[in-house]
Amino acid sequence: MSDTSALSLGDERLPALELAFALVREAWEGFDSARPGQPPPSAESLDLLAQSLPQTGVGALHALKEAERLLDESLAQSRPRFFGYVGSSGLEVGVLAEALSASHDVNLASLAAAATMVEQQTIGWVGEFVGFGRVGGVVTSGGMVSNLTALAVARERALPGSRRMGLDGRGTLYVSAEAHSSIDRSAELLGIGSESVRAIPVDADRRMDVAALDAQIGADLVEGRVPIAVVATAGTTLTGAVDPLAQIAAVCRQRGVWFHVDGAYGLPAAATESAGHLFAGIELADSATIDAHKWLYVPKACGILLVRDPDALRRTFAHDASYMVDAAENPVDRTLEYSRPFRSLKLWTAFRAHGAEGFRSALESNLAVARRLADRVRAHADLELVVDPQLSIVPFRHVPSGGSIDAHNAELARRMQEDGDVYVTSAVIDGMTVLRPCITNFRTTDEDIEALIETVLRTGRALERGD
Numbered sequence: 001m002s003d004t005s006a007l008s009l010g011d012e013r014l015p016a017l018e019l020a021f022a023l024v025r026e027a028w029e030g031f032d033s034a035r036p037g038q039p040p041p042s043a044e045s046l047d048l049l050a051q052s053l054p055q056t057g058v059g060a061l062h063a064l065k066e067a068e069r070l071l072d073e074s075l076a077q078s079r080p081r082f083f084g085y086v087g088s089s090g091l092e093v094g095v096l097a098e099a100l101s102a103s104h105d106v107n108l109a110s111l112a113a114a115a116t117m118v119e120q121q122t123i124g125w126v127g128e129f130v131g132f133g134r135v136g137g138v139v140t141s142g143g144m145v146s147n148l149t150a151l152a153v154a155r156e157r158a159l160p161g162s163r164r165m166g167l168d169g170r171g172t173l174y175v176s177a178e179a180h181s182s183i184d185r186s187a188e189l190l191g192i193g194s195e196s197v198r199a200i201p202v203d204a205d206r207r208m209d210v211a212a213l214d215a216q217i218g219a220d221l222v223e224g225r226v227p228i229a230v231v232a233t234a235g236t237t238l239t240g241a242v243d244p245l246a247q248i249a250a251v252c253r254q255r256g257v258w259f260h261v262d263g264a265y266g267l268p269a270a271a272t273e274s275a276g277h278l279f280a281g282i283e284l285a286d287s288a289t290i291d292a293h294k295w296l297y298v299p300k301a302c303g304i305l306l307v308r309d310p311d312a313l314r315r316t317f318a319h320d321a322s323y324m325v326d327a328a329e330n331p332v333d334r335t336l337e338y339s340r341p342f343r344s345l346k347l348w349t350a351f352r353a354h355g356a357e358g359f360r361s362a363l364e365s366n367l368a369v370a371r372r373l374a375d376r377v378r379a380h381a382d383l384e385l386v387v388d389p390q391l392s393i394v395p396f397r398h399v400p401s402g403g404s405i406d407a408h409n410a411e412l413a414r415r416m417q418e419d420g421d422v423y424v425t426s427a428v429i430d431g432m433t434v435l436r437p438c439i440t441n442f443r444t445t446d447e448d449i450e451a452l453i454e455t456v457l458r459t460g461r462a463l464e465r466g467d
Contacts, residue, residue: 009060016060023068027078028092031443036082037420041073075423080444081451083437084417084425086237086265086294091442093353094298094346106342108139109332115342116331122344125351126290127306129359130263130270131282136310138335139344140303143264146289147231148186149305149313149336153287154229154258155190156316163316167191172220174198174230176208178238180262183231192228206241206387208232214251221255229258234279234288235266238427238436240393242266246281253284261288264303265440266391268295271356272363278390292347295366295392295440296359302343310334362442366392370439373449382457386429392439395429398460406433408463415459422452 009016041049048066057063077087106115124134140146151173156163159171171192175183177199184194198220200213217227230252232243245261252259261267261282267290270279282288285308292302307313318333332338351359370392377383377396386395400408410433413426427436437452 012060016064019061019064023064024095027068027071031079035420036077036079036423037075037417041070045070045073078441078443080441080448081422082441083439083452084423086291086438087440088293088300089297089441089443090299091297091346091350094350097346097349098299101342101345104342108340108342109338110330112331112342115345118348119331119342119344122348122351123304123306126292126296126304126347129356130267130288130290131276131279132285132288132306133283133308135306135308136313137287137304137306138313138331139340140305140335140337141301141343142293142303143180143262143289143291144182144185145336146264146291146303146305147180147182147260147262148189150260150287150289150307151183151186151192151229151231152190152336153307153312153316154260155192157258157312158226158228162191167193169193169196170224170226171228172196172198172225173228174200174213174216174257176200176233176236176243177202178206178236178241179231179233180237180264183262196225202241205390206236206239208243208248210244210247210251213248214255217251217255217257227255227257229260231260231262232285233266234261234263234282235269235391237265238393238429239387239395240266240389240391240438242278242390244281245279246284249281249284252286258287259285261285264289264291265294268359269363269367269391271360272367273360274364274367275391295363296347296350297362297440297442298346298350302347304347365442366439366444369444369446369449370394372446373437373439373452376449376453380453380457382460383453386432386434393436394439395427395434395436397432397434398456400460400464402464408460409433409435412456412460412463415463416455419455419459422448422455424452424456 078090106112108119119139123137128134173187173192175197184197187194187197198216200216201209203209220227230248232245232248234242249259269275270282288306290304292298292304293300313334317335370389373394374385374389377385382399384397384399386397397409398412399405410426413424413435416422416424424435424437426433
């Protein structure tokens, strides 16, 4: 028997497939009641995780059961009471499509027939869904790579030849003071430098101050700097604020600056009736980032970069390579990545299965649940709403009868994570430590936010008693 056939499941293939999908079904059925956080791994799991490289296998069935136990003892964002960070929720049809995609192991670095067409169709559908327009782009691993890719394109446009010649310290980027740190990271990787990222103040609604933006660009031009891009945020990670896109677009058009929108978290809400007005002007952006594995619910990883001029991607990334001459243009010429998995199939399948209306309904439900959570916080004497939600992030804090409110809420978040009934993280807003629940799971209901409120109050009172 050859080494290759030794890796085949052989007679275990069908039983392993049946077991795998039985475990998936069991997980789905348990999500409605399961705790997002679990106690520390069991002694059995810790023993397994301490083992050295196995020289002989235990078989697929045994290995799958071990894998499921480890997953069950991990923090799972698919569970409806996971309110931390900006999570995804493992959309069922996306999970199945991911398994299909992995079984075929398509590589989108080169033309892959229908798979390449699926990716471009999916990008077009996403652009249409959020109002950007049905244009081109690329599917990435997530917001960091999407933002980096967009800013590389903007750098090449503002400073032609910089991809080869490097920078001379003249280029500048502009973001709100509450933009995601991926912009600083991108600036560092692209040779622009994080000290050349201008953090523009935010207004009372935590949105970029457009007058301050225009003044800063003007001041940099006087000093001989070259504005590369303005990055507006469509749903900040801290509070969910949406920058005034139309006004920023007007400044960019007047100044001749690339306009990128980081909508990794919030941009899907542009498709909703209740929040769509916040995103007026998205159709004026040169590029935009969306993480479908955040608020379009599919499993990680599936980031979408929309670009109004897809040829700009090729001008930025294309290289002549003697080992890739089968086609006039290969998909790798539009992206940083070479070996690229078929990430878009799960989102394509989800749109086909549920339609745009299915996604809009789920988004509206999340927005409504967030508004009701804010109302519940406002109505309770022991709770304080820190920021009115624009989208689905609802920062609030528990107010103790005495002592430091900040220390109390930091410890409250830690205790709740340790307990595991609900999972919420803390954040610092205007110097205040707050609880920062984010609702991006299609399974989350009013019952789950009631559980969140009850857990905050119970745990907060226990802390006050010194328990």
